[in-house]
Amino acid sequence: MTSFDPASLLVPRTQSADEGPIIRMAQKSRDLRAKGIDVVSMTVGEPDFDTPENIQDAATAAMKAGFTHYAPVLGVPELRAALSKKLKTENGLDYGVNEICLANGAKQAIANALLSIIDHGDEVIMLAPFWVSYEITVRFCGGTPVVLPASVDENYKVPARRIAEAITPKTKLLILNSPSNPTGAVWTRAELEEIATLVKAHPRMMVLSDEIYEYIMFGDRMVSIGSLAGMRERTITVNGFSKGFAMTGWRLGYAAAVEPIAKAMGRMQGTLSAGANQFVQRAAIAALEGPRDEVERMRLRYQQRRDMVLKGLRAIPGVKIGDIPATFYAFPDVSELLGKKAGNHVIDSTDTLCDWLLDEHAVAVVPGGAFGAPGSIRLSFACSEAEIEKALVRIRTALGSLV
Ligand SMILES: Cc1ncc(COP(=O)(O)O)c(C=O)c1O
Structure with missing residues (x-):
């Protein structure tokens, strides 16, 4: 043998x-x-x-009410409606319920997004320092990370001029993480406008904007790049409940993008997992709509x-x-x-x-x-x-x- x-x-x-x-x-x-x-x-x-007690209570109540079955793949409509409202009022983002796809954590939302649009040979611009998982997932999809470093003297933000130099016909995505893990850097509206101008000048380039630290900020509110003129179609906004609501173990995140992309992300979610946990989604409504103290x-x-x-x-x-x-x-x-x-x-x-x-x-x-x-x-x-x-x-x- x-x-x-x-x-x-x-x-x-x-x-x-x-x-x-x-x-x-x-x-x-x-x-x-x-x-x-x-x-x-x-x-x-x-x-x-x-996790705050009102959220824990909402999860328990949802479980007792029988929300222990498979959820719709994109997520429960009530949560998607609450998220659509949150994105509009807090971030100036215009995404309807069919343009939001829940996932088992922002990490999976990012994977769903990258699996939907990145293929072999596609270049993805990554602004270093960056969160470890982006590079791994881009490679997973066969994409080529194009890493642009920024120094501490630049407040860890790559100037638009250097981004412009890195864009090629193969560029498909720029990953932006403001506020940033690991640096805490936050991009200003003016800086985002400059990036948006570059993206819009390209025939097939989008931004994945990971905004998961939006509730852990110590100065001005953040600006969501997808809210800038002409950027709705060009942006996949990712966010989640892990950090701001202290819900890491609950595994709930989401991505918002125009419908064809949201649908594709739903297909990835459905194939790799299924709809995210149903009673966790119910609890997330309490997180969004309950007290924020x-x-x-x-x-x-x-x-x-x-x-x-x-x-x-x-x-x-x-x-x-x-x-x-x-x-x-x-x-x-x-x-x-x-x-x-x-x-x-x-x-x-x-x-x-x-x-x-x-x-x-x-x-x-x-x-x-x-x-x-x-x-x-x-x-x-x-x-x-x-x-x-x-x-x-x-x-x-x-x-x-x-x-
Ligand atoms: C920048 C960034 N995005 C996404 C995630 C993943 O969050 P989740 O727990 O929702 O998967 C993390 C977690 O460390 C993170 O730092």
Whole structure:
């Protein structure tokens, strides 16, 4: 009998679908904790707050009322109507109920969108630093990521002029994430207008606008690029309940786009999963239409933490950081520290730096390579103030010891 190796059947996409560093650092933190080490983890992008009670109650009531069956593939009409209203009143976006497709998280909404419009040979412009999953999913669809980096001195926003230079006849999509994970950058109306002008000048180019951090902002409200003149047809707006409503584990997100695209996204949703969880969708109506004081309370806590983190990081020599107008992430540039030594150990990359911080100083942060910015590290401050305080002391001590 010939020997059979099941692993030899695996296709290359299983290799590229790897969120690597975040999961690796989070897992390593858990392993060290299991050994009794007091690790502070600033790795995962997940609110430390529980879902507001009115939303939990609405889910329980919906379950008891029998909403435990398959939902329509695009989502329950009542939620799509509530979302259509939300998009209009809060974002100036005009999408009807048939132009909204619910999904099991914004992550799946993004996958549905990319699977619908990206094929082999299509180029997708990605503004680095970017959320890890975009690049993986674009490759999954056979698309070619065209990565344009921006520095901390540019507030991590690629100027329109550089975007213009990267556009080719093969460009099909630009992925925009304002407010941004991992940098917290927010694009102004003027900056979005410039991007919109470039997109509209192209015969077949769209924008995927991921707005999932819209409720975690500390300054002016954000502008949705799909609300700008001529951009309704050119934009797929993605959003979800995970971050602002602290509903990560519920898995509910959505995408809004003109009907042919919404329909195609529905076909992807229906094929890969089915309609998103029915009682979760009912609870989401309560999230949208109920009181928002918990959302506001969480936002204010993130703001206090943002201030703590900024103050702490700015006091560390070799760490460069601008403002953080939104999100619960800090993304300092630490490239000045690379090449320094901890004893005999050369810190030659942010991967090495993050491993060393965790192994020797019991603080877990994520290296920037996976976000398309290898000179930076990401700290998530969706953790308690006490943990942040502890982490900052450890980071300051650690980085201060490098020579
Ligand atoms: C920018 C961005 N988009 C989308 C998601 C996915 O959110 P969801 O939990 O709704 O899938 C995340 C989660 O970290 C994110 O940071």
